[in-house]
Amino acid sequence: MTDLEPVAVLGTGALGSVVARALAAAGHPTTAWNRTPARLADLVAAEPAIRAAGTPAEAATAATVVVLAVADDDAAHHLLDVLGGTIAGRTVVNLVSTTPESTRVLAARVGSGYLDGAAMSGTRLVGDPAALFLYGGDPGTFAAVEPVLRALGTAQHVGADPGAASLWDTALLAVILGALAGFHHGAALVGAPVARFAEVVLGHLPFVADVLGQHAGQIDAGRYPADDGSVAVFVGAVEQLAAASVARGVATDVPDALLAVLQRAVAAGHGDAGLGSVAEVLR
Numbered sequence: 001m002t003d004l005e006p007v008a009v010l011g012t013g014a015l016g017s018v019v020a021r022a023l024a025a026a027g028h029p030t031t032a033w034n035r036t037p038a039r040l041a042d043l044v045a046a047e048p049a050i051r052a053a054g055t056p057a058e059a060a061t062a063a064t065v066v067v068l069a070v071a072d073d074d075a076a077h078h079l080l081d082v083l084g085g086t087i088a089g090r091t092v093v094n095l096v097s098t099t100p101e102s103t104r105v106l107a108a109r110v111g112s113g114y115l116d117g118a119a120m121s122g123t124r125l126v127g128d129p130a131a132l133f134l135y136g137g138d139p140g141t142f143a144a145v146e147p148v149l150r151a152l153g154t155a156q157h158v159g160a161d162p163g164a165a166s167l168w169d170t171a172l173l174a175v176i177l178g179a180l181a182g183f184h185h186g187a188a189l190v191g192a193p194v195a196r197f198a199e200v201v202l203g204h205l206p207f208v209a210d211v212l213g214q215h216a217g218q219i220d221a222g223r224y225p226a227d228d229g230s231v232a233v234f235v236g237a238v239e240q241l242a243a244a245s246v247a248r249g250v251a252t253d254v255p256d257a258l259l260a261v262l263q264r265a266v267a268a269g270h271g272d273a274g275l276g277s278v279a280e281v282l283r
């Protein structure tokens with residue numbers, strides 16, 4: 001016997017299966033359901049602590065926390081149709097990727113006890129504190145189920161709005177893809193061995209992290225000192241990056257995008273301000 005919350009995982013695809021495994025490994029009585037029974041049978045064969053349910057309602061009835069891990073919004077609505085009143089009094093954690101707008105519709109259907117989650121680290125790290133999960137929804141609901149959510153990874157509550165996790169998910173995507181676009185451009189410019197380039201880039205990341213923290217404070221305060229160079233100075237630097245790229249036959253899509261943003265800031269009168277002012281211009 002355990003006093004850990006019993007959980008249900010509905011949908012045992014790539015994400016749902018590792019979520020169910022992590023919850024079971026943490027000692028939660030775990031029941032899972034999947035539309036295609038063979039997939040569920042494979043999971044239970046690999047992790048016998050997971051109990052297979054024949055229907056979504058059977059799984060939910062066995063649990064206080066019900067995790068949705070089906071493919072999309074339509075499938076999540078279909079599950080809510082099928083579950084009907086079974087979810088009353090239970091917490092529903094929706095890990096399905098949706099937009100902020102559509103998760104609010106799901107939240108309204110469930111009523112109290114709804115949390116929207118965004119799995120930010122793929123499937124490989126689930127169950128490890130290195131896996132990041134973002135949650136949006138009622139803070140009291142989050143606090144009540146946080147011990148369960150910690151079994152999946154680091155749980156960050158990012159807002160009372162159920163759409164918050166989805167919004168932050170896309171905002172983090174902008175950061176990650178922006179950073180990777182810069183890395184890919186640099187790698188194309190420098191050429192092999194890219195592993196050596198990556199080594200130097202990784203050593204430089206603490207500086208980048210420091211700048212990011214400074215910009216956060218500047219954006220919150222609405223003041224943009226040009227201590228590390230003005231927007232106008234960076235326009236010149238990016239023009240050099242574009243020229244160096246052209247000279248080496250490297251496409252200029254990435255510097256062109258950077259230049260467009262910086263020039264927009266100059267046009268808005270921020271040429272002498274620091275780079276953090278770009279966020280204000282974009283807003």
Ligand SMILES: NC(=O)c1ccc[n+]([C@@H]2O[C@H](COP(=O)([O-])OP(=O)(O)OC[C@H]3O[C@@H](n4cnc5c(N)ncnc54)[C@H](OP(=O)(O)O)[C@@H]3O)[C@@H](O)[C@H]2O)c1
Binds near residue numbers: 035097098119122
């Ligand atoms: N995989 C990741 O790394 C990751 C990371 C972050 C977020 N997500 C999000 O998590 C969700 C699940 O992703 P996944 O990678 O696990 O996808 P997946 O491997 O394709 O699995 C999809 C799951 O949804 C079920 N499903 C699809 N349509 C259904 C329906 N109409 N009714 C009931 N069940 C249905 C599938 O059941 P069957 O087995 O019967 O087809 C399967 O269990 C997606 O919204 C995805 O964007 C995934």
